[in-house]
Amino acid sequence: MxxxxxxxxxxxxxxxxxxxxxxxxxxxxxxxxxxxxxxxxxxxxxxxxxxxxxxxxxxxxxxxxxxxxxxxxxxxxxxxxxxxxxxxxxxxxxxxxxxxxxxxxxxxxxxxxxxxxxxxxxxxxxxxxxxxxxxxxxxxxxxxxxxxxxxxxxxVECEKCHGPASEHIAFHDKNPGEKIGHAILNPAKFSRAQSLDLCRLCHGGALTKTKPSFSFQSGDKLFDYFQQDAGKPVSQMDVHGNQYGMLAASKCFKNSEMTCLSCHDGHKNESRQAAQFYVKCETCHKSALHNTCKLASTVSQDYLRINCINCHMPEEASKAIMVIRKGESIPTSAHMRSHFITVYRDISKQILSVQK
Ligand code: HEC
Ligand code: HEC
Ligand code: HEC
Ligand code: HEC
Ligand code: HEC
Ligand code: HEC
Structure with a gap:
């Protein structure tokens, strides 16, 4: 602080x-x-x-x-x-x-x-x-x-992502002029695998541990602490708690060096700002560099941008976070973003039919 x-x-x-x-x-x-x-x-x-x-x-x-x-x-x-x-x-x-x-x-x-x-x-x-x-x-x-x-x-506080920090603080208190961070991890400098493993610890679905909980630390290899499983098809993954699994099945992820940090900031609350995320998509999907949306010739760019996430990362009902309401027998689900980025034809049609 x-x-x-x-x-x-x-x-x-x-x-x-x-x-x-x-x-x-x-x-x-x-x-x-x-x-x-x-x-x-x-x-x-x-x-x-x-x-x-x-x-x-x-x-x-x-x-x-x-x-x-x-x-x-x-x-x-x-x-x-x-x-x-x-x-x-x-x-x-x-x-x-x-x-x-x-x-x-x-x-x-x-x-x-x-x-x-x-x-x-x-x-x-x-x-x-x-x-x-x-x-x-x-x-x-x-x-x-x-x-x-x-x-x-x-x-989930600073040290979960940056590692134990008491030495870091002691060093910089003694050396107030030093501007380079000592004895601290910066995930921005991690390899792709290290960066993904940190987020996957908690956003990678159910994992079976092979070491006691809380032994994994930022920067470590996840599968030194958990069993590597064969994985499920996307249709059996839940939008709750498995952003990694769904993202990893997407072409965007497979054909680039994408990590969670391609779209998310380690600190900010970016909730309910889906319409702004097109900026992240366009870091790759700009015509000069990459393929772009096939609809680009039929609808305006503003329209595409505002609805970008709704068409390609729609909200889905979770099968894991659902509850039985008073007097009902059919459960009600929480809705979350799918991290399986692909073309959802029916959803796109629905969105297009409302407004062009
Ligand atoms: C969920 C994980 C997470 C938590 C919790 C977290 N950070 Fe970070 N932090 C990151 C990531 C990822 C980066 C690198 C990417 C970035 O800059 O967003 C980072 C970068 C930084 C940087 C370097 C920024 C720069 O401009 O170079 C500082 C300093 C920092 N964090 C301090 C903190 C402090 C202080 C806290 C607690 C109040 C904290 N972080 C909590 C993940 C986290
Ligand atoms: C120690 C576990 C843990 C780690 C490590 C972790 N997260 Fe999370 N993250 C959570 C939990 C738990 C929530 C849900 C918090 C809640 O709403 O109660 C969350 C929420 C989020 C959210 C959603 C906020 C929203 O809008 O609902 C984002 C985005 C996110 N994490 C990204 C990341 C990224 C990127 C990393 C890796 C740099 C990361 N997290 C690492 C546990 C973790
Ligand atoms: C593998 C990591 C993991 C485990 C284990 C886990 N959670 Fe979560 N939980 C998350 C993440 C990540 C989120 C938020 C994002 C999401 O739902 O994908 C979340 C969301 C929640 C929420 C909803 C928070 C909100 O408002 O969005 C509750 C409540 C919750 N968890 C309780 C629990 C309880 C209680 C347990 C243990 C019995 C548990 N979770 C086990 C990772 C985990
Ligand atoms: C880090 C770069 C990168 C980012 C960021 C990125 N993508 Fe991609 N995306 C790719 C690559 C690479 C492909 C595969 C292109 C190919 O198949 O030739 C792809 C493929 C796609 C496809 C086709 C998928 C399919 O199953 O046919 C869609 C749709 C897409 N991206 C939408 C998005 C959206 C929406 C965003 C923002 C939420 C986004 N992408 C962010 C790199 C990226
Ligand atoms: C109204 C829904 C809608 C919006 C908004 C939208 N897309 Fe698409 N997108 C589609 C559909 C449908 C296709 C498949 C079209 C086809 O194959 O004929 C597609 C195809 C793509 C492809 C695959 C192109 C290829 O080579 O096959 C990419 C990449 C893509 N969109 C990126 C984006 C990005 C980035 C944005 C936001 C800036 C965006 N789209 C906005 C519905 C949408
Ligand atoms: C291509 C961009 C992109 C990448 C990469 C990405 N996300 Fe997201 N994420 C989004 C968007 C867009 C949202 C929705 C934000 C909103 O609705 O306000 C989101 C929402 C979330 C949420 C909140 C869930 C919800 O539905 O409210 C969590 C948790 C999260 N992301 C975690 C992760 C983790 C962990 C990774 C890496 C495995 C990751 N994301 C990679 C774009 C991305």
């Missing part, structure tokens, strides 16, 4: 920073006053409740309170949803209600059935993607992961 004030300020607005935090009035999403209940079945109801400055989920059976657990840590920015977890000894468990942004309401947490028992345990791998660090506490007899209640860093 003292030295990189502008980046620090940007980072505070990013989804990485807010993807986990201590649960409190500022960080919690969802209604605690009136629309705060979810009926699990005929006689079981869960309510999100506020008691002074503390927040709880309480299960009522036939109107009688049975079990109540605090919101300790929130997981998820709330752009699509937010789940909350609580400490029980050294274990972390997920609370049964999750806030779902698509419908702005409480729903059953993914993984819970209608028989709620507050006992879905949170694994180290879950936290590896949603925080910077948790110290695992070994206990050979226990099947679930145990964590230190004091040694953890919430949010």
């Amino acid at each position: 003292r030295c990189h004030a502008a980046i620090y300020a940007e980072h505070l607005q990013s989804f990485h920073h807010v993807t986990s935090a201590a649960a409190n009035r500022q960080t919690l999403k969802g209604d605690f006053d009136s629309a705060n209940k979810f009926l699990f079945n005929d006689h079981l109801l869960i309510a999100a409740e506020k008691k002074q400055d503390s927040f709880y989920q309480t299960a009522y059976s036939y109107g009688v309170p049975k079990i109540s657990r605090p919101f300790d840590i929130v997981v998820g920015s709330g752009k699509r949803g937010q789940t909350s977890i609580y400490w029980f000894g050294n274990y972390l468990f997920q609370l049964p209600l999750t806030y779902f942004a698509e419908t702005d309401e409480w729903t059953i947490s993914p993984g819970y059935s209608r028989k709620v028992d507050f006992n879905r345990s949170i694994t180290a791998r879950c936290l590896e993607c949603h925080s910077t660090y948790f110290q695992e506490v070994t206990n050979r007899d226990s099947k679930a992961d145990e964590f230190s209640r004091t040694n953890f860093i919430l949010g």
Whole structure:
């Protein structure tokens, strides 16, 4: 913060920073006053409740309170949803209600059935993607992961991408005139594989670990820590959490040196700015250098630019982030961008039919 004030300020607005935090009035999403209940079945109801400055989920059976657990840590920015977890000894468990942004309401947490028992345990791998660090506490007899209640860093923060930084700070405090960064990693200088592996740690879908969670550090080879699998066809990938897999199947990726940084900035919150991304596409798809859109002769350039992403990276319903709403049996999905960049003929036709 003292030295990189502008980046620090940007980072505070990013989804990485807010993807986990201590649960409190500022960080919690969802209604605690009136629309705060979810009926699990005929006689079981869960309510999100506020008691002074503390927040709880309480299960009522036939109107009688049975079990109540605090919101300790929130997981998820709330752009699509937010789940909350609580400490029980050294274990972390997920609370049964999750806030779902698509419908702005409480729903059953993914993984819970209608028989709620507050006992879905949170694994180290879950936290590896949603925080910077948790110290695992070994206990050979226990099947679930145990964590230190004091040694953890919430949010995906600077050191996750830049490596441990205390030496860097000590060096530059002693040598204030030195302008070249010492004892710090800059992903801009990584090889293509290193750069992709860093993002793929958390945006590469489910991976099976071969080393303890949190051993991978920025700059490392991902498959020194995880099993390399054969991969699935794009049609079986989910838009949630596997941007790497979908992108890697695209011709853009296969026929260029593209990384995530070809379109994304490590720090900025670029959400809901899809219309501006055509600039990134045009770094390659400019007529002089490359093939361009086949529609360029039939519609205006402005039109192509504004709709570029909607035609070639459409939003799709996730099969992984979906919930059952109150009184419904068919799940409702969150929608996310497909990173499989290609020609979507039906979607393009639909978009063209609305306006040219
Ligand atoms: C430690 C895990 C982790 C790493 C490493 C990581 N991300 Fe993320 N990233 C996340 C999580 C978790 C979210 C979702 C945050 C949320 O909304 O709760 C996210 C969100 C994002 C978003 C979306 C913000 C939005 O608009 O919804 C982008 C873009 C992104 N990451 C790009 C990257 C890139 C590029 C890299 C590599 C330089 C990277 N991430 C590395 C975990 C990670
Ligand atoms: C999700 C990963 C990620 C996180 C978190 C992150 N950075 Fe970065 N940072 C990058 C990437 C990737 C680059 C190189 C590309 C770029 O400049 O965007 C970078 C570049 C930088 C640079 C060099 C910029 C330049 O102009 O040369 C500085 C300084 C920096 N980051 C500081 C920070 C600080 C301070 C934080 C925390 C407040 C932070 N970063 C958090 C990924 C990250
Ligand atoms: C392999 C990394 C990974 C693992 C493991 C993982 N997540 Fe995520 N999660 C992500 C990424 C990346 C996003 C946001 C982008 C996306 O959905 O593709 C996300 C999104 C979310 C969101 C929605 C946030 C928002 O508003 O967009 C919630 C809530 C969430 N995860 C909770 C969890 C919980 C709880 C666990 C563990 C039980 C878990 N995740 C395991 C990577 C992961
Ligand atoms: C780093 C360079 C680069 C960037 C950035 C890039 N592309 Fe590409 N793209 C390519 C290359 C190379 C090909 C393959 C050309 C070929 O097949 O000869 C390609 C192919 C395509 C194709 C044809 C795919 C198919 O399956 O037939 C489409 C559509 C496309 N790009 C759209 C986009 C869009 C939209 C963006 C921005 C979101 C984008 N590209 C960004 C390099 C890039
Ligand atoms: C209205 C939807 C739409 C928009 C907007 C659009 N495209 Fe396309 N694009 C298409 C369709 C449909 C095709 C396939 C046309 C065909 O094969 O006849 C295509 C083809 C392409 C191709 C493949 C050309 C080849 O050699 O086969 C590229 C590259 C491409 N578009 C890039 C872009 C970029 C970059 C933008 C934004 C600046 C963009 N497109 C905007 C619908 C769109
Ligand atoms: C060719 C450009 C391009 C590349 C390369 C690219 N992205 Fe994206 N990404 C986008 C666009 C466009 C969006 C949508 C932004 C919006 O809707 O505001 C997006 C959105 C996202 C989101 C938010 C998901 C959502 O639907 O809200 C995440 C997470 C993300 N990208 C991660 C990654 C990661 C990780 C990589 C590398 C594996 C990557 N992206 C590579 C263009 C790209």
